[in-house]
Amino acid sequence: MILEYERLALKEVEEQDGLCIVGKGLGVQRIISKLVDNLCQQQKLILGLRFSKDWLHSLEQWFLVNQDIEPHLYPREIDASYSRAERQSIYHLEQGFLVVTSTILVHDLLLKVIPAEKVSCMVVNEAEFLVDDSRIECFIIRLLKEQNKKCSIKAFSERAEWFTRGFHLVEKAMRNLKVTKLYLWPRFRVEVDQCLLKSSGQLVELEVRQTPKMASLSKAILEAMGACLVELKRRNKSIDVSELDIQNALFKSFDFVILKQLEPMWHNVSSYTKQLIRDLRTLRNILTFSTKLNCVSFFNFLMAITQSEDTSKSHWLMSKTGEKIFTFAKSRIYVKSKDNKDLERKEKKPKFTSGSSIPLDMKVILEPSPKWSVLHSLLQEIRAKTNGEKWDEMLSMGYGCRVIIFVKDVSTMIELSEIVKDAKAPEEYLRKEFQKLMKSRDEAIARAKRLLAKEIADSENFYGIEPEPVDKENVQEKTGMDLASYCSDEETLGEKDSSRNLSLQVPDIEIVTLEASTESRKGLEVLESLKPRFVIIYEPHNCLIRQLEVYQNEFTELPLEVFCLVYENSVEKDKFEKALEYEAHSFERLIREKENMVVFVDDEHSNVDQNREDTSKFGIVEVGTLNRDSRKIGGRIYVDMREFRSKLPQLLYDTGAELIPVTLSIGDYILSKSIFVERKSLSDLTSSLQSGRLFSQVQQLCRHCRFPCLLIEFPPGKSFLLSSFSELVKELNPISVLSRLVLLTIHFPLLRLIWCHSEYFCGSVFAALKSSEPIDELPEIDSLVQNDTDSKEYDNYSAVDLLLQLPGVHERNVQNIVNKFNSIQELCNADEDELETTFGSNNAKIFYEFVHSTAPNLYEGQFK
Numbered sequence: 001m002i003l004e005y006e007r008l009a010l011k012e013v014e015e016q017d018g019l020c021i022v023g024k025g026l027g028v029q030r031i032i033s034k035l036v037d038n039l040c041q042q043q044k045l046i047l048g049l050r051f052s053k054d055w056l057h058s059l060e061q062w063f064l065v066n067q068d069i070e071p072h073l074y075p076r077e078i079d080a081s082y083s084r085a086e087r088q089s090i091y092h093l094e095q096g097f098l099v100v101t102s103t104i105l106v107h108d109l110l111l112k113v114i115p116a117e118k119v120s121c122m123v124v125n126e127a128e129f130l131v132d133d134s135r136i137e138c139f140i141i142r143l144l145k146e147q148n149k150k151c152s153i154k155a156f157s158e159r160a161e162w163f164t165r166g167f168h169l170v171e172k173a174m175r176n177l178k179v180t181k182l183y184l185w186p187r188f189r190v191e192v193d194q195c196l197l198k199s200s201g202q203l204v205e206l207e208v209r210q211t212p213k214m215a216s217l218s219k220a221i222l223e224a225m226g227a228c229l230v231e232l233k234r235r236n237k238s239i240d241v242s243e244l245d246i247q248n249a250l251f252k253s254f255d256f257v258i259l260k261q262l263e264p265m266w267h268n269v270s271s272y273t274k275q276l277i278r279d280l281r282t283l284r285n286i287l288t289f290s291t292k293l294n295c296v297s298f299f300n301f302l303m304a305i306t307q308s309e310d311t312s313k314s315h316w317l318m319s320k321t322g323e324k325i326f327t328f329a330k331s332r333i334y335v336k337s338k339d340n341k342d343l344e345r346k347e348k349k350p351k352f353t354s355g356s357s358i359p360l361d362m363k364v365i366l367e368p369s370p371k372w373s374v375l376h377s378l379l380q381e382i383r384a385k386t387n388g389e390k391w392d393e394m395l396s397m398g399y400g401c402r403v404i405i406f407v408k409d410v411s412t413m414i415e416l417s418e419i420v421k422d423a424k425a426p427e428e429y430l431r432k433e434f435q436k437l438m439k440s441r442d443e444a445i446a447r448a449k450r451l452l453a454k455e456i457a458d459s460e461n462f463y464g465i466e467p468e469p470v471d472k473e474n475v476q477e478k479t480g481m482d483l484a485s486y487c488s489d490e491e492t493l494g495e496k497d498s499s500r501n502l503s504l505q506v507p508d509i510e511i512v513t514l515e516a517s518t519e520s521r522k523g524l525e526v527l528e529s530l531k532p533r534f535v536i537i538y539e540p541h542n543c544l545i546r547q548l549e550v551y552q553n554e555f556t557e558l559p560l561e562v563f564c565l566v567y568e569n570s571v572e573k574d575k576f577e578k579a580l581e582y583e584a585h586s587f588e589r590l591i592r593e594k595e596n597m598v599v600f601v602d603d604e605h606s607n608v609d610q611n612r613e614d615t616s617k618f619g620i621v622e623v624g625t626l627n628r629d630s631r632k633i634g635g636r637i638y639v640d641m642r643e644f645r646s647k648l649p650q651l652l653y654d655t656g657a658e659l660i661p662v663t664l665s666i667g668d669y670i671l672s673k674s675i676f677v678e679r680k681s682l683s684d685l686t687s688s689l690q691s692g693r694l695f696s697q698v699q700q701l702c703r704h705c706r707f708p709c710l711l712i713e714f715p716p717g718k719s720f721l722l723s724s725f726s727e728l729v730k731e732l733n734p735i736s737v738l739s740r741l742v743l744l745t746i747h748f749p750l751l752r753l754i755w756c757h758s759e760y761f762c763g764s765v766f767a768a769l770k771s772s773e774p775i776d777e778l779p780e781i782d783s784l785v786q787n788d789t790d791s792k793e794y795d796n797y798s799a800v801d802l803l804l805q806l807p808g809v810h811e812r813n814v815q816n817i818v819n820k821f822n823s824i825q826e827l828c829n830a831d832e833d834e835l836e837t838t839f840g841s842n843n844a845k846i847f848y849e850f851v852h853s854t855a856p857n858l859y860e861g862q863f864k
Contacts, residue, residue, distance in 0.1 A: 003553055005191045006031050009183065014038070018181030019127055019155045019174055021163070021590065023583065025546030026185065026192065028158045029055075029521045033062040035154060036097050036123060040073045044120035045091070047144075048099040049137050051125050053077065056099060058521050075099060084113060094118045102136045106644045107661040109143040116147035127155035128162035130176045131169040134647030134759070138176040142650075145178050153179050160186070160586040165256065170590060171597055180599050186587035187546065201552040202561050203545070206378070207568040208370045214291065217328040218571055221287045224321040225249055225280060231315075232258075232276045238265070249280060250287070250575050279314050286325070287571060294415065295332040295367045296433040302329050333434070334362040366430040371538065371565050372419050378563055379403065379420060379509070382534050398558055400531040402508035406523070407538045413513045416538065420509070514544060523547040531555065537564040540576035542583075637770070638662055638670035643679065648713075651763035657770070666700045667708075671766065672773035674706040677754070679762075681713050682722070689740040698748050709769075711754045713762060720757045799824060808839055808847035 002010070010031050013020050022028040036059060039046045051059075059075045078087055078100040090098065091114045100108070108114040122144060124130070130137055144151055155177045157163075163170040174182065185192060210218075229244055239261045248254050258277055262269055282305065289301050302325070306317065316322045386394070386402055394402075405420075407413050418429045512526050524547045527535075537544060545564070552560055566573050636658045639649050644661065653659055667676040678697055680688060688694035694710075701708035714720055722737055745751055756762040802824065803809045803817060816838045821827040828851050835844035 001554060002030050002034055003027070003195050003550065005185065005189070005195045006034070008191055009185050010034055010038075012181075012183050013154050013156075016181050017152045017154060017179045018183050019157070019170070019177060019179055020183040020185065021127075021160050021587075022156070022158050022185045023160070023187045023192070023546065023587070024158050025523070025543035025550070026158070026187065027524065027547075027550050028156050029058060029524070032123065032125065032156055033059055036075070037063065037066065037069065039121055039123075040069045040095075040097055042120070043073070043095045045094045045118050046097045047105070047119055047122045048075070048097060049102070049122065049124045049140065050129065051075075051077075051099045054521065055125065058525065059097070061525070072096065077101075078104060080104060088113055091115055091118075097123075102140060103641045103644055103661075105140050106136060106143070107641060109140065109147070110659055110661055116144055116151070119144065119148055119151050121152045121154060124153065124155040124177065126159075127157040127173060127177065128159045130155070131163065131166070131173045133172065133176050134650070135176075136644050139644065139650045139653075141176065141178055153177055155179060160184075160583055160590060161253075164586045164589050165253070168593065170593060182590075182594050182597065184587060184590055184594065186584065188584060188587070196546075196549045196553055199553045199556045201548070201559075203548075203564065204562065205564045205566060206374060207573075208374050208565055209568050210570060211367060211370060213328055213332050213367065217290055217325065217332075218287065220321055220324040220328060221283055221290060222246060222571075224316045224319070224325065225283045225287070227319070227321060228276050228280050228283065228316065232273065232280075235270070235273055235276075236262070247574070247578060250284065250571060250578070252284075254284075255281060275313055275315070279316050282314065283316065290329075291567070291570070291572060292412070294369065294430060294433060295329075296430060296437055299329050299333055300437060302326060332365070332367040334364045336362060364434065366427070366434060368426040368430060370567075372426045374565060375405075375416070375420060375536070375538070376423060378536060386533065394533060398531060398555075399533050400529070401510055402532065403510070403534045403536060404526065404530060404532040405509065405511045405536045405538055406514055406541065406544055407511060408514060408541070410513050412538070413511045416511050420511075514541065524551060527551040528554075531558060533558075533560070535560065535562045537562065540564060540566050540572065542576065542580050635770070636660060637766075638664065640664040640668045643668050646679075646713075647759045648679070648762050651759050652766060655763055655767050657766075666704055667697075669711075669766070671770050675709065675769055675773065676701050676705040676707075677709045677711050677766075679711040679713060682715065685712060685741075686737055689737060689744070695744065695747075698744065698751055702748055702750055706750075707752060708748070708750060709752045709754055711756060711762065711765075713756045713759070716758045720755075803827075806847060807850045808843035808845075810843075813839055813843065 006027055009020060009022065012018070013031075013035065020028075020031070022031065036046065036048075056075050056077055063069060063074055073096045075097045076090070076099070078090065078098055080101065082090070082104075087100075087104070087108060091108075094115070105114070109116060122141065124137070124141075129135055132138075141153065145153075155173075163173065170182065174180070187193070187196075226246055229246070229249065233239075233244060239258075243254075243257050248257065255277070258280075262273075286302070286305070289298055293301060382403055405416060407416060415429070419425050510526075510530060510532070512522075514523055523544045527547065528551065535548060545562075548560070548562055566576065635656050637652060637660065639652075639659050639661055641661050641663050643649055649659055664670070668679045669677040671677065678694075678701060680694070685694070688697070698708060698710065722741075745753065754762075754765055756765065800814065800818065803814055809817065817827065820838045821830070832844055832848045835848055838844075839847055
């Protein structure tokens with residue numbers, strides 16, 4: 001069953017191809033599922049792009065519930081486990097929904113394995129990624145439309161903000177998708193609003209008051225962030241400061257705003273400015289975890305930051321504000337003992353427990369989260385309500401469980417599973433965590449470091465603006481207890497009163513994790529499968545709230561009460577409201593852009609002409625003779641399958657080259673028998689030099705071709721430098737990138753370096769190199785994909801390298817030597833006549849005299 005506005009959105013997309021952008025939580029997965037269902041009923045071949053395994057599982061569940069189509073038409077994922085013949089047989093069935101891996105689909109389209117003319121429709125999920133024309137999905141759509149002009153494209157997205165982080169990004173996405181219509185379905189659209197208001201249900205927002213220590217801690221972190229912003233503005237006068245404020249700094253997209261402005265001048269940016277940007281990211285993570293983690297885990301998290309190499313030069317750590325942050329964090333765990341004032345006067349230095357930074361003269365104050373007590377009270381109230389009703393009657397009405405508690409990550413789920421058991425559970429849980437801290441501090445800090453690394457990795461997604469999960473700690477200060485009482489045996493900590501246990505062992509309470517990657521599907525799926533009577537949103541979640549609205553309108557016969565826990569006057573609430581405002585603002589901007597949009601026209605010859613015009617501006621076409629008609633005279637290039645993730649293969653395709661996708665074991669591009677190219681981006685170059693992988697790769701190139709090339713590709717729009725001027729002096733050491741690159745060129749003098757500031761210039765260089773080579777001269781690909789078993793040369797490269805260093809051995813006779821002798825020992829034991837048959841007379845004599853001559857003792861007589 002789909003709602004009325006979902007039916008209208010589906011009708012629009014079915015009538016004409018286009019890009020459909022739906023608000024978060026409004027059921028884009030249901031629209032896609034119904035669309036695929038309708039297309040499969042027509043028994044046509046449909047392809048899917050950017051569908052994960054979880055998505056496919058959701059589609060399968062949809063088909064199982066609705067039972068509209070036959071099982072052989074259910075969605076199927078085609079990956080590398082299928083052989084070429086198996087894929088070809090599946091394609092020629094010409095029916096069903098196939099989600100093919102992007103690299104496999106490029107391979108099959110280029111080599112005509114898939115009958116493109118039989119593809120009826122392509123459904124694109126997560127269309128926001130296609131704003132970048134270098135994506136492999138853009139190349140797939142282009143190849144498909146060139147081979148089948150009648151193939152329809154249906155694209156969907158629920159991240160409107162991604163299309164507003166630049167200039168006319170929605171137009172670029174539509175051009176890459178080859179569609180002409182834009183369909184917008186925000187929450188404030190009349191059809192959506194009227195539909196969801198029919199059964200709005202009951203939503204109660206419970207504002208939880210923060211503890212004074214928590215409020216002071218958040219204030220100190222915000223002060224540190226404000227100081228970093230002031231310093232960033234003062235040292236960089238050329239950047240736009242309109243968006244550099246505290247409110248924007250709370251979101252991960254703030255990093256994208258700063259870096260986008262600094263990228264063109266990154267080579268002139270000082271190391272101090274770069275450190276400020278890193279500090280802002282670190283402080284944002286601290287602000288998030290200050291309320292998300294319990295007091296013990298957060299203290300561990302701070303200790304991990306102080307021991308991290310990345311923060312060794314952080315200026316906020318040495319400031320008074322940084323000292324406040326650590327002081328407030330410690331005050332949530334322990335306070336000074338009033339009984340030990342005399343001890344403090346007598347001893348200048350406090351005594352510490354072994355392996356910790358907590359003095360012995362302190363009393364432990366483990367401050368629980370205010371949400372824990374509110375959650376307990378709420379569950380008690382729910383239990384009282386449900387006890388008044390007969391649960392059997394509720395089950396007969398259609399309910400599946402009593403309560404669902406939604407959280408944002410697994411760690412919070414594990415924590416709450418311990419907390420909600422009984423009233424004493426929070427205290428016992430914190431005692432356990434504190435005991436772990438005291439006994440295994442190194443392991444605890446290691447876990448905190450992993451948590452920090454994960455959050456930093458997640459923050460690289462600069463577009464995400466979802467409100468961070470925040471849960472604040474308790475205001476109640478327990479009377480101090482001696483440290484020894486918290487270091488007691490674990491057995492005493494495990495004793496609980498089972499009579500007061502609010503049981504999780506019965507299927508009445510479910511704690512469900514909604515991670516960012518699955519939030520658009522999992523929330524509604526859980527609600528539809530469990531059918532709860534009460535829902536508790538432990539952390540504010542705008543996507544989940546809308547999914548609850550959809551669920552209530554779908555199951556109007558099942559009353560639902562929803563409780564949302566949010567901190568009063570907190571950053572958590574500000575981020576939640578800001579995210580809603582930002583999405584609404586993004587849709588409003590898209591509506592204005594739609595009115596003045598330049599519509600893409602899918603003309604039969606416009607793509608080729610436009611690409612020729614674009615590439616000619618960068619000198620690609622004029623360099624050589626590579627045009628669309630030159631394939632018959634030698635425009636073939638072997639391309640490694642993994643390289644299709646970059647834009648360079650698309651540009652080579654524009655020049656008229658015939659791309660042959662293979663899985664190469666040597667190099668990334670093979671232009672001819674004598675020119676092999678290994679491509680490295682800046683990040684890949686650094687890691688390859690550090691690990692030594694590039695050395696072995698270049699060694700392989702030098703063995704198989706005369707002109708091995710290393711292509712160093714710089715990101716477009718960034719500085720054309722390996723290191724900034726401010727860091728150039730620091731980089732001049734034996735382990736720097738520049739030093740290792742110099743050593744690489746010294747060790748392999750045949751290696752050519754190609755420095756490319758953009759993909760367009762790469763295409764120009766490739767065209768020039770290709771034009772200088774004989775037509776249709778490419779090596780046998782079998783020897784480059786797998787080991788050549790007919791030649792002994794590839795069995796032992798170290799022995800061949802040793803042979804080439806010996807007198808009388810050179811490239812012309814080394815292969816004969818390898819084929820004749822089985823080992824170095826057998827070669828050295830051969831007589832001169834036997835050597836002449838493989839070396840030749842002169843070379844055999846040189847080698848024989850070198851092997852059998854007596855080496856002089858250079859140190860004779862020196863130590864008498």
